[in-house]
Amino acid sequence: RLSNRLKAVASFVGEGAVVADIGSDHAYLPCYLLKTGKINRAIAGEVANGPYDSAMKNVLKEGLSDSITVRLADGLFAIKETDLVDTITIAGMGGTLIASILENGKTQLDSITRIIVQPNIQSSVIRKWAVFNGWKIVSEQILKEDDKIYEVLTMEKGLSSYDETEILLGPFLCLEKSVVFREKWEREIVEWHRVLLSIEDAEETDLVRKKKKQVKSQIELVRKV
Ligand code: SAM
The missing domain is CATH 3.40.50.150 (Vaccinia Virus protein VP39)
Incomplete structure (x- = not known):
């Protein structure tokens, strides 16, 4: 099968x-x-x-x-x-x-x-x-x-042409917002929070700062949808 x-x-x-x-x-x-x-x-x-x-x-x-x-x-x-x-x-x-x-x-x-x-x-x-x-x-x-x-x-x-949200989530999927779609992005958000937590105590180098900013903005973008 x-x-x-x-x-x-x-x-x-x-x-x-x-x-x-x-x-x-x-x-x-x-x-x-x-x-x-x-x-x-x-x-x-x-x-x-x-x-x-x-x-x-x-x-x-x-x-x-x-x-x-x-x-x-x-x-x-x-x-x-x-x-x-x-x-x-x-x-x-x-x-x-x-x-x-x-x-x-x-x-x-x-x-x-x-x-x-x-x-x-x-x-x-x-x-x-x-x-x-x-x-x-x-x-x-x-x-x-x-x-x-x-x-x-x-x-x-x-x-x-797609905006940042459509590129990440999919132009059709982010309109449809199916149950599975929600589950996928809820899982991703949990994962991103884990990443944030893991670098919370890291030394604030430019790289760490950039990563934090990037992860936070992704979480925000997904939450909006
Ligand atoms: N398409 C099948 C499926 O979805 O069940 C097999 C997926 S399997 C995980 C990935 C396959 O892609 C492997 O057999 C690997 O050898 C092959 N592959 C990876 N890179 C490739 C390439 N550049 N050209 C052709 N096959 C490639």
Whole structure:
């Protein structure tokens, strides 16, 4: 059974899309998309040998070798022009790593019309990347599974601009203010207070002062929403 987290990512893939799932590990997501009939072709990209082998094995086991091509490559370089990929999915990594994969593979994005990402942390880094690179967020979802909270962001080409609050919390998520969203940010605030407490007695260097100010302003910003 596919996790709800990856099912959420799958739900944003368009019918008949050609998908490149980057950092695919077991290739669960492309296999699911093929088996449910939502898509007919996918690339599963992996940079590490172990996960690449798992992806190969799983695709073979599912009898999907004709429809899913597994490639050992760094980030978006798993995509070839002849694949006619139009959708990229990147799930289960930190936002900073996802943004760096997108940044390093910019030359591969010409034919791409939709990018779906599921950052485990630091989704703000991806939103910033989108603004600077001509992508806009078209939808966001937040969900909880096994006590972990995940965000799924879908981006399409277009100009966008977001204020500080939207970058941190998500332009759609901060309007919706779901129960899970509230829980996520209540948890963050607890964590930030812990950080403040841990540096309370530290010597007041410029760095400590800057950190305190930054954490306090984040708490305030989130509380306002
Ligand atoms: N996407 C799957 C999921 O959401 O369940 C697997 C997530 S797993 C935690 C992250 C995977 O990304 C690992 O298998 C890792 O090898 C792969 N990865 C990390 N950096 C990568 C890169 N630059 N290019 C391709 N794969 C990468």
